[in-house]
Amino acid sequence: MPIQHIETNIKPLGDSALIVQLGEGIDPTIHEKVKNLSALLTNHPFEGLIEFVPAYNNITVYYNPYTVHSSIKGTVTAFEKVCTRIDHLVQQIKIDNSNSPRLVSIPVCYGGEFGPDLEFVAAYHNMTQEDVIRIHSESDCLVYMLGFAPGFPFMGGMDPRIATPRKETPRLSIKPGSVGIAGKQTGIYSLETPGGWQIIGRTPQNLFLPQMSPPSLLQAGDRIRFVPISPSEYLDYKEMKL
Amino acid sequence: MSVKVLHPGLLTTIQDLGRYGSQKYGVIVSGAMDSYSLRLANLLVGNDENEGTLETTLYGTTLQFEEDTLIAITGGDFLATIDGIIAPLWRPVLIKKESILKFNSAIKGSRAYIAFAGGIDIPKIMGSKSTYIRANIGGFEGRALQKGDTLPIGEANSVSKELVRQLDENNITWSINFNELVNFNQNKTIRVLKGTEFHRFDKESQSTFLEKPYSITVQSDRMGYRLEGPPISLSEDFELLSEGVTFGTIQIPPSGKPIVLMADRQTTGGYPKIAQVISADLPSLAQIQPTATINFKEVTLEEAEKILLKNEQLINKIKTAIHYKVFN
Numbered sequence: 001m002p003i004q005h006i007e008t009n010i011k012p013l014g015d016s017a018l019i020v021q022l023g024e025g026i027d028p029t030i031h032e033k034v035k036n037l038s039a040l041l042t043n044h045p046f047e048g049l050i051e052f053v054p055a056y057n058n059i060t061v062y063y064n065p066y067t068v069h070s071s072i073k074g075t076v077t078a079f080e081k082v083c084t085r086i087d088h089l090v091q092q093i094k095i096d097n098s099n100s101p102r103l104v105s106i107p108v109c110y111g112g113e114f115g116p117d118l119e120f121v122a123a124y125h126n127m128t129q130e131d132v133i134r135i136h137s138e139s140d141c142l143v144y145m146l147g148f149a150p151g152f153p154f155m156g157g158m159d160p161r162i163a164t165p166r167k168e169t170p171r172l173s174i175k176p177g178s179v180g181i182a183g184k185q186t187g188i189y190s191l192e193t194p195g196g197w198q199i200i201g202r203t204p205q206n207l208f209l210p211q212m213s214p215p216s217l218l219q220a221g222d223r224i225r226f227v228p229i230s231p232s233e234y235l236d237y238k239e240m241k242l
Numbered sequence: 243m244s245v246k247v248l249h250p251g252l253l254t255t256i257q258d259l260g261r262y263g264s265q266k267y268g269v270i271v272s273g274a275m276d277s278y279s280l281r282l283a284n285l286l287v288g289n290d291e292n293e294g295t296l297e298t299t300l301y302g303t304t305l306q307f308e309e310d311t312l313i314a315i316t317g318g319d320f321l322a323t324i325d326g327i328i329a330p331l332w333r334p335v336l337i338k339k340e341s342i343l344k345f346n347s348a349i350k351g352s353r354a355y356i357a358f359a360g361g362i363d364i365p366k367i368m369g370s371k372s373t374y375i376r377a378n379i380g381g382f383e384g385r386a387l388q389k390g391d392t393l394p395i396g397e398a399n400s401v402s403k404e405l406v407r408q409l410d411e412n413n414i415t416w417s418i419n420f421n422e423l424v425n426f427n428q429n430k431t432i433r434v435l436k437g438t439e440f441h442r443f444d445k446e447s448q449s450t451f452l453e454k455p456y457s458i459t460v461q462s463d464r465m466g467y468r469l470e471g472p473p474i475s476l477s478e479d480f481e482l483l484s485e486g487v488t489f490g491t492i493q494i495p496p497s498g499k500p501i502v503l504m505a506d507r508q509t510t511g512g513y514p515k516i517a518q519v520i521s522a523d524l525p526s527l528a529q530i531q532p533t534a535t536i537n538f539k540e541v542t543l544e545e546a547e548k549i550l551l552k553n554e555q556l557i558n559k560i561k562t563a564i565h566y567k568v569f570n
Contacts, residue, residue, distance in 0.1 A: 060486025
């Protein structure tokens with residue numbers, strides 16, 4: 001595949017981080033570039049690189065300016081030195097669609113006590129609860145990034161027919177594993193937190209795995225398929241995990 | 243060896259320089275609010291700069307020592323006492339067996355750091371000893387200290403042992419000068435760089451932010467400082483997707499009141515960023531008490547880097563000086 005020159009826009013996020021912008025909006029093609037550059041940074045780290053955080057259409061790169069200065073020659077700023085390294089990596093980005101992403105099945109018990117807003121979402125769209133479950137579980141979603149809480153996926157690709165506004169008054173506490181809808185997004189709460197998403201179900205899967213490496217069940221670039229399960233299967237699953 | 247918590251204080255947690263490398267999984271960095279004071283506390287007892295210490299907040303903790311222990315206290319001044327006598331700060335201190343170290347209310351700064359020679363002997367989680375309370379991991383059982391907790395203290399190294407020997411002979415008359423690194427004045431100027439969305443704010447808001455004072459509200463914590471002052475507005479509404487943020491990022495939520503992200507910030511944020519506190523001024527910002535006011539001043543990226551590098555060189559110099567004093 002020919003290497004095309006990719007325009008990048010790198011802006012400083014203070015004196016110890018920068019944002020590499022690879023496009024605009026939420027778009028699987030731009031996300032391929034984000035994934036590609038993430039892999040390049042992992043395989044070719046520069047001296048002074050601390051870590052990086054991929055997002056929808058950019059990557060935030062954290063570095064130690066002192067280490068960058070001591071290890072890369074030149075009189076320019078550490079920011080410029082890092083920019084040069086990153087520009088070099090960006091030119092090696094190859095969009096290769098042959099790489100098939102990981103497909104992760106997420107069992108979800110919809111409705112009832114686990115999904116207190118399923119009824120509202122169904123009524124909002126004049127459909128049955130079964131319709132909402134079918135639509136939510138029949139198309140795959142793409143994990144664009146993790147953030148907000150450990151292991152929390154920001155996903156795209158939910159069927160717009162079940163897009164529902166956030167709750168007017170957020171709940172003070174939402175149980176981990178809760179699957180929710182906020183506008184066109186769907187997500188899974190990984191920790192007990194307050195939140196305003198419409199909760200339609202819950203997964204028995206733990207998303208945050210602090211004793212594992214990596215500490216997250218999901219990673220940016222994964223494809224997600226929600227699999228409806230019954231309350232008894234939910235309990236079986238929980239017991240099995242224990 | 244161990245140290246017993248007789249009183250936890252307002253909020254006392256184990257922190258090191260933070261948990262790096264897992265932000266892409268949504269795991270927050272945590273770590274010391276005032277990293278300079280933490281690093282110096284560790285150097286003063288012969289530890290690695292990144293060792294876990296106690297960070298105590300505004301109204302401090304009370305500890306009892308099971309054995310003779312070498313410690314150093316840095317950061318804010320809490321009028322700490324050892325068996326009722328004022329404890330010296332910014333230097334190595336040998337605490338005798340059964341002694342009680344008591345912190346009072348902060349009269350200067352808002353966070354003090356207590357380093358123990360040998361460090362705190364707890365496992366690292368994802369490479370760090372820092373406490374992440376919301377996820378219940380790291381630190382002491384993933385939580386703030388409570389009355390009755392017993393902190394295990396690690397094995398002291400040769401530098402620590404030599405410091406103890408010199409302290410036994412009353413040979414240590416020095417302390418370190420922190421004035422160039424951390425500013426403990428209440429009302430101060432915090433230097434910033436323009437944020438990534440600075441140009442999205444209207445002209446009046448841009449100048450207001452850089453000219454008017456803002457106060458630190460009492461709703462400020464390790465996660466973020468909520469500021470009170472003239473509201474800031476965008477020239478026109480726009481939607482920003484969530485993306486990486488960092489320590490010192492200043493976001494403007496719809497209320498128009500700035501929020502400065504601190505050590506326990508989330509890894510990503512979706513509010514427009516008007517400015518970014520320079521890394522060298524984060525420790526000084528961390529030491530501000532609630533209700534104090536700050537003024538923001540814009541500097542260039544070159545200046546910010548220069549100040550940061552100068553501070554790193556100063557810390558290296560202090561490190562060398564301590565070693566020189568220990569072994570000469």
